[in-house]
Structure formats: C-alpha cells, structure tokens
Amino acid sequence: MTELPRGGKPMQNHVKTPSVRYTNGRIYSAADPRATAMLVRGSSIAWLGDTADAPAADRTVDLAGALITPAFVDAHLHATDTGLAFDSLDLSGVRSAGELLDAVAAFAADRPAGAVVHGHGWDESTWAEQTPPAAAELERAAGGRRVYLTQASVHSALVSSSLLPAAAGVEGYDESGWVREQAHHAVRAVALGSLTAGQRTAAQATALSRAAELGIAAVHECGGPGTSSEADFASVLALSGRGLPKVYGYWGELGGADKARELGAHGAGGDLYADGAFGSRTASVRHAYADGDHGCGEAFLTADQVAEHLLDCVRVGFQGGFHAIGDAAIGTVLEGFALAAKQVGVDRLREGHHRIEHVELIDKAMIARMVEFGAIASVQPIFDALWGGPDRMYAQRLGVERAMATNPIGAMHATGVTLAFGSDSPVTPLDPWATVVAAAAPRNPVYRMSVRSAFAASTRGGWRAAGITDRVGVLAPGHSATFAVWETPGGVQDGLPALLPDIEGVTPARPVCRRTVLHGETIFEE
Template sequence: MPESGRLTGMTKTPSVRYLNGRFYSAADPRATAMVTGGATITWLGDGADAPAADVTVDLGGALVTPAFVDAHLHATDTGLAFDGLDLSPVRSPGELLERVAEFAATRPADAVVHGHGWDESTWADQTPPSAELLDRAAGGRRVYLSQASVHSALASSALLPVARGVHGHDESGWVREAAHHAVREIALGSLTPAQRESAQRTALSRAAALGIAAVHECGGPGTSSEEDFTSVLALSGRGLPRVFGYWGELGGIERARDLGAHGAAGDLYADGALGSRTASVRSPYLDGDHGCGEAFVTAQQAADHLLDCVRAGFQGGFHAIGDAAIATVLDGFALAAKTVGVDRLREGHHRIEHVELIDKTMIARMVEFGVIASVQPVFDALWGGTDRMYAQRLGVDRALASNPIGAMHATGVALAFGSDSPVTALDPWAMVVAAAAPRNPRFRMSVRSAFAASSAGGWRAAGVEGAGTLKPGAAATFAVWETPGGVSGGLPVLLPDVDDVLPERPVCVRTVLDGGTIFQR
C-alpha cells in the first residue's frame, strides 16, 4: 500500500487521498477513492475525480470500512493474557498445573503468576487443582488464575488469607465474587505502574491491529483500581485507539467524574456470571449446589443510581447477566421513570452489559426505556447450544433461549457489540459471525446489522452520534482490509458456503482514527 506526498516542514495533519479502493458506504457504494482532511472525510467518489491532497495512498483494491468499536474491554487483563499465561486451551486439571509450572519457572520468585481463561466446563474431570497443588506447581510463587468469566479465580495459599471471612471464600483456592475481588486486588496490585501501562499498551495496540479504533474500558471496584483506570484513560488516542472509560460503582457518580469516566456504568454488578454460577437466575443452576446465584443490587438501588445519573447528566448502567438480575435492573428503570418520566430517562442512553438471559417482556422494557444492550455475541459461540457450558448450568432449553441478540435487534433494542476481553478474544469479525450465525438460528441477524452493532453501535453507546459511517463530513475513522475470502454486499464474505467451507477472514492492513494512522501493516 504505497504512499507518496509532500510533508517536509508540515505541522498540521496532512490531507490524504486514498485511491483504488472499495468503500463500504451508503453515501456512495460505487466509490473507489476517498479524501480526508485533518480528522474529517472531505470527499468520496470516483477516483478519476478525486481532488489533490498532501499524501496519496494506493489501496491496491483493498476494502475500506468504518472501524470497529469494542464496547466492553479490560485492557490490563487483556494485555496480561497476550503476554502471559493463556489457559483457554487447557482441558484437564493436570494440564493446567503443567502450564503453570512451565510459566512460573520463567518468573522471579517474588512475582505473582497471572493466568487467565481456564474453563472447567470443558474438562472431563471438572474439579480444579487445589491451592496446595498450585503452590507446588509454581515453586512457592503466588498464583492468580482467573476463570474464563473473570468472576472467579484459582488462588495459591499465599493469596487466600485476604479472602478469609469474605463472601465467596473457599479454602480449596477457588474464590468467587467478593472473595475473588479481594484476591484480585492483591494480584493486580503486584504490577508496577510500568508493567501495568505495558499491558495496556499491548492490549490497545492489538486492538488497533484488528481494525478497532475505539474501546470501552469497564472498570470499578472489584474489577480494577482507580490507578489502573486512569492509566488506560491516559493512553486514549495517543497513537492508539480512543478509550471511553466506564466506572461501575453504586453511588459513585462523583468518583466516576473525578476519574475522567465517560459514564457511571459498565461493571456495576447487579449479579455475577454464568461461568462461575453467580449470575442471578430465576431457576436454580442444575450443576452444583449454587442455588440461583448472587444478586448485588435491589430495584430501589438501581433506581437511585439512575436518578443520580439523570440529575448529573451522566450515562448510567449496570452489569446484568441472569434473568433475575435483568428484571431487577429494569424494575429500577421503571421506578426511576416514575420520578423523572420515561422521556427524560431515555435521553440518558443508559446501558446494560451482557443481558444474556432475557425474555420478550424484558426486551420490550429495554425498548420502552431506551436502554442500550452492550452484548458479547461470542459468548454464545463459545458456551451456547445444546452441549456446552450454558446447557450444563441451565439445561438445554434455557441455554437455547440465552443471548437472543437477533430478537433484541428485531424488536428495536439498540445494540453495541464487545468482546469483554480477555473473557473472549479481541476479534471483531468473530463477533459479527457469532451474531449472524448463532447457535439458535431463531436469533440470526444479517451480517450488515451485526457489523453496524460492532461499529456505529459502539460509538452510539458512547453518545457519539453520526460516527461509524463513511461519508463526507464524517470522522475519518476507518479500517482497510485485505479480503481473501471475497466481498459480498460491500462487506467481506464471512459465513460458510453451500459446501460448509469457511472463507478466509479479512486481514487488517491499516486503522485510522480521526485522520491519523494508528496501525499500518
């Protein structure tokens, strides 16, 4: 993708003319060229008519689309997972211990061994190793291994004392919710500021290399520290994707503002997670003695938080996965609406993260209150269907009713797609595929609609209207793709053909944010 131009002595952002491309644009579907000036698209059309610019880029037939937005991310954990101990391929307790031992041997004796991604629902023997076995494998080093959901973890003996007497503690070393938060604070607190920033830069750089120009960082007590949160916000747009920060703390609007947050939402936990059997559900879990999970917010508390947000002119929201938790949060919306009115509540564009077990009645209430659903389609790809984790936890019928993303879209719920990385991988095209071809075909949505939720939907969820499109006057924020699998309807071919052959995935060659290149292959 050669470039030419005159830049000597220039201090302003140069204008750029992109030629010989294909552009996913409703404004001009036949366009072969685009010109940007500063942070804005100034022209789009036929390459023969393209005006001059300071720099010319020959796209060589590549496809240009609006850039992706990942609407739910944890940058530090994502960077640690890239650079550290990935346990997602592990399929037995013994294999987990082997990987811990191999990785720990490369770390100083006083280090905390960070690992992520083990999922016991994929093991024949679903009993994780004990704290004592972790001690032995790690040569006495402290060990923190977050489960795939990041709502529980395996901890070594040296980390357990801080969790004793805290709800969710288990002397086996498998700690959940509040006890997990206590252990997690020690584990993440062991990072130096330089190590933390390095992990965050790794995560954001990887995001840019995948065509992601903005992310929603979800922090809050139990998820991350204030120092962690402000550290990643300080990297926003500095040659990296833009970071919209969400601080999830009940009654914490002033703290969120002081920290530079974009909203008092994200990981404000109304419940836990299905993977850790702590999502608040109406019917008991079928595997293990965990009842109906954990509920952390009442309807009145939810209402009070939303009313605080409305009065402050601040976006609010909650993490809610189970049907009981979602119903409670929506009851909170109803209570808030009685005080300020539905229209004023809707103006806040408040959001709920995950919304995995939601029925038609609750979907209708989401529409009524204008609630944005920040969802993760790859959850269904990994754990949905008839024989995976959701079926183990909930039974087949409830598993097949989970993550009805297509039904929410069809009913008019505004959607924003995210990865919840490191819970699922940073892979935006995988989100599109998972939504377009879910395990329950009743919940399908078109590739175009799924792409919109992965791009424009993320901007809209952050209150940035009109972004995520290619047209004159719009932000010059886009990604450039090689498309070895071909193009159909203006987007890459992503779904299997009639012979069930999967096409090759698109490859990002350039990501541009507000006219500035943040990734180039």
C-alpha cells in the same frame, strides 16, 4: 498497498490542513456505494467518488483493491487484564487439573521467586473430571510462588495457598482456593497490586495496540471497585488517543456518578454488578442452576438501589449502566428503571442512554421494557459461540432449554433495542470479525441477524452506546475519518468481507487489517 508522496511544498507562512487520498479500492459507504476513492482532510472525510475523479492531495495511498470500512468499536473491554493475557499463562487449552498444574509449573519456572503467576482462561466445563486443583497443589506446582488464575468468565479464580489468606472471611471464600465474587475481588486486588505502575501501563498499551491492529479505533474500558483500581482506570484513560484507540471509560460504583466524573469517566456504569456470571454459577437466575446444588446465583443489587443510581446519574447528567447476565438480575435492573421513571418520567430517563452490559438470559417482556426505557444492550456475541448451544457450558449450567434461549441478540435487534458489540476481553479474545460472525450465525438460528446489521452494531453501535451520534461510525463527506483498511482474501459480499460459509460449506478466509485511522490519524499501519 503503496503510499506515494506528492510533489511540491506548501507556501511559506501558510498553514495547510494535511490531506490524504485513498485510491483504487472499495469503500463501504451508503453515501456512494460504488466509490473507489476517498479524500481525507484533517480529521474528516472531504470527498468520496471514483478514483479517476479524485481531487489532488498532499499524499496518495494506493489501496490496490483493498476495502475501507468504518473502524470497529469494542464496547466492553478490560485493558490491563487484556494486556496481561498476552504475556501471562494461557489456560484456555487445558483439559484437566493435571494439565493445568503442568502448565503452571512450566510457566512459573522462569518467574522470580517473589512474582505472582498470572494465568487466564481455564474452563472446567470442558474437562472430563471437573474438579480443579486445590490451593496447596498450585503452591507446589509454582515452587512457592503466588498463583492467580482467572476462570474463563473472570468472575472466579484459582489461587495458591499463599494468596488465599487475602480472601479469608470475605463472601465467596473457599478453602479449596477457588474463590468467587467478593473473595475473588480481594485476591485480585493483591495480584494486580503486585504490578508496578510501569508494568500496568505497558499492559494497557499492549492491549490498545493490539486493538488497533485489528481495526478497532475505540474501546469502552469498564472499571470499578473489585474490577480495577482508580489508579488503573486513570492510567488507561491517559493513553486514550495517543497514537492508540480512543478510550471511553466507565466506572461501575453504586451511587458513584460524581466520582465517575471526577475520574474522567464517560459514564457511571459498565461493571456495576447486579449479578455474576454463568461460568461461576453466580449469575442471578429465576430458576436454580441445573448442575448441582448451586441455587439461583448471586444478586448484588435491589431494584431500589438501581433506581437510586439512575436518579443519581440523571442528577449529574451522566450515562449510567449495570452488569446483568441472568434473567433475575435483568428483571431487577429493569424494575429499577421503572422506579426511576416514576420519579423523572420515561422521556427524561431515555435521554440518558443508559446501558445494560451482557444481557444474556432475557425474555420478550424484558426486551420490550428495554425498548420502553431506551436502554442500550452492550453485548458479546462470542459468549454464544463459545458456550451456547445444546452441548456446551451454558447447557450444563442452565439445561438445554434455557441455554438455547440465551443471547437472543437478533430478537433484541428486531424489537428495536440499540445494540453495541464488544469482547469483554480477556473473557473472549479481541476479534471483531468473529463477533460479527457470531451474531449473524448464532447457535440458535432463531436469533440470526444480517451481517450488515451485526457490523453496524460492532461499529456505529459502539459510538451510539457512548452517546456519540454525530458524524461518526459511517463513511460520508463531512463525517469523521475513522476507518480501517482491509485485505479481503475471502472476497466481498454485499459491500463487506465475505464471512459466512457458502452453499458448499466453505468458510472464507478472514479479512486482514492493513491500516486503522482514528479521526484522521493513523494509529496502525502494517
């Protein structure tokens, strides 16, 4: 793909909107499915058509056969944690407590004595012996440095002896060093508080830059008490669009609609926790966990509290939302929607485009209620790819029958629930095409959806989940010039990169992003 300057200079004293024409490619557009060229003027698409008919422009980009699609939107992300994960200790590959301790020792050796050793991604469900190391063992391995290691779900962590006192007396504390929920939030505040403002901003910029490199033009940052700080939230919002993806911030604090607005948030939701996560056995479920004496998880909200928060959002004119993973938590949230609807009416509640994040263990009746209340499902198909099916972590936690019922994303789509796809990074990696594949080929084939529908949920769905429905998320004249350019070594099928295995079981090579454009501004170019 080469860029060719166009001769000539603009007239003096005449302000001309810069224009770029993209030629000799393929354009994924319902407005002109056979288009091979596109003209961008300023922040908008001005024209689509055949390369031979392309209007003149200030610059020409020869696509050399590359594909242009709408850019991705990641509808659930944690920028600071994502950026830190690129430079911290990756524990996703360890398969025993001993391997984890060895990894900590090797990583900590290069860190200053007063540093906090940050690590992420251990998953004891993949270990033969599923007992993680104790706090004292972590302390010794790190040479006395403080250690903070988030489990794959990021709803619990292993911490060393010197960090553990920060959680003493807090719900979720365990002297072993494996802390959950509120105790985890307490040690998390200390671990992230060890970062300077510059380190924090650098981590956020790393995350957003990496997103742009993957064809992601916008992200939904999910913050709130226990998840991040107000300073952290303000920092990432300040980076929005500054040569980086657009950031829509969601502040998850009960009754915090006014505060969310003051912080510059786009909505009062995201990680407003109705429950925890399956990996930490803290998702609130109707029937007890299958692996040991762990009860039914943790319920953090009542239906009355959910209703009060929604009514607060209606009063302020703000989008609200909740984190709900288990069926008991989702049921509570939807009962809260029903209570709020009795106060303001279903139609007014629907106007708020309120969201539920994750929505993993949900039945047909609850799906119907989501449609009734116009609730948007902000979901992560990669959860199913990593932990779903009959023989992975969800099956350990819930039993095979319930595991196979998790993440019925295709059923929600077929029933009319508005979907937005995200990664919940660093819980799962930034990888939008893998997200599309996970939704189109789930572990339970009953929940399949088309690649085109999954792609729409990964692109236009993210804008719609933020309440932005006008002229963005599709490529058409008069719409926003927000798109990504892809090399497609695996070929193109039905207008999009070929992603699924062919009849011989051969998986096509994944697309490679060459350029990402946000409202006409290039935010990544290879």
